[in-house]
Amino acid sequence: MANLVNICVVFLLTLALGSLGIHAEAKAFFIFGDSLVDNGNNNYLATTARADSPPYGIDYPTHRPTGRFSNGLNIPDIISEKMGWEATLPYLSPELSGEKLLDGANFASAGVGVLNDTGIQFVNIIRIYQQLGYFKEYQQKLRAIIGKEEAQKLVKESLVLITLGGNDFVNNYYLIPYSVRSRQYPLQKYVPFVISEYKKVLQRLYKLGARRVIVTGTGPLGCVPAELAQHSRNGECAEELQKAASLFNPQLVKAIDGLNKNIGSDVFIAANTNQMHMDFITNPQSFGFETSKIACCGQGPYNGLGLCTPLSNLCPNRDLYVFWDPFHPSERANRLIVEQILGGSTSYMYPMNLNTVMAMDSRA
16 A cells, blocks of 8 residues: 555656656766767767767757757757756866766767777777766766765766667677678677676666666667668668667666666666657657658768768758658657657656656655
8 A cells, every 4th residue: 555655646746747847956967878869079089970060950059060969959958958957068078177067977979889899980989988987087076076975975866868789780780791790699699798798887887876877778770761771672671670679679678677676776767769769760740750761961862871961961841850860860859759758658668757767856
């Protein structure tokens, strides 16, 4: 009976937070991962994995490129907006100092994966363990400002978002025919290997103090315009990459469930971004999109070849496109994804959504 009462209280708090627009006390927000969540770190690196030229940022408030692989805001930006928090700065930004450190930091770097050899073609990117090293360095800077105990408290009460995995397939296993990793492992063994390495990353995050971590799965890897351009004749998704996603995502949820059971608390929350994407890939019109196959910015079949540049085809209305460039969602698609992160059922967010997390934490 007590459990039922607690569930009802959390449910009512979640409704109150969502419907009234009242957010729990501001949290620091930390972001780790790849180009889906990078907000400009790669601008400060000598790498080809950059989004610092037009038309990137065309719909950003400044209408200028920021390093985000988007026409406007990305997922972390929109979460911050919905929570009423200050947007986090890239960790490498000179502006991230003093009181701005209290808002958190974005450590993500386009091109990285779970594995160290993912993204080697991009040369200078912040690989995931280096991102975690920067997180440790960040905490040292924080302690110098607010003291050790307050710094530990800020990190413990923070929200963390981590997005990894897609590049381990697209830019590693399937990058070229007979890649090193594909010769080393059949897909059925490569996926558990990546998952086992991902668990080590998440355990390291926990050791560094993170206690609320949203872990996104991969999107539908075979349905992005870049893969359609290479593998599709009639707009069908690339079967082999879809198989990889279908193996990876359920195993990631299982790994997260196991980690939480070992810890004895729901530290890690699985976001089924694969299903979130598939909803509007399979039926784009019902979400107000014109197409889920053609990128807004690009060239070649499905606008899926090469990079998005000032010379690329550019759609006039980005809100009608699921994909902004050959790999990345449009801002509007990102907003739909964040809606599910905030309030989605357990089919999308396991074991709970972000509104429920905020409601529970406001009671603590």
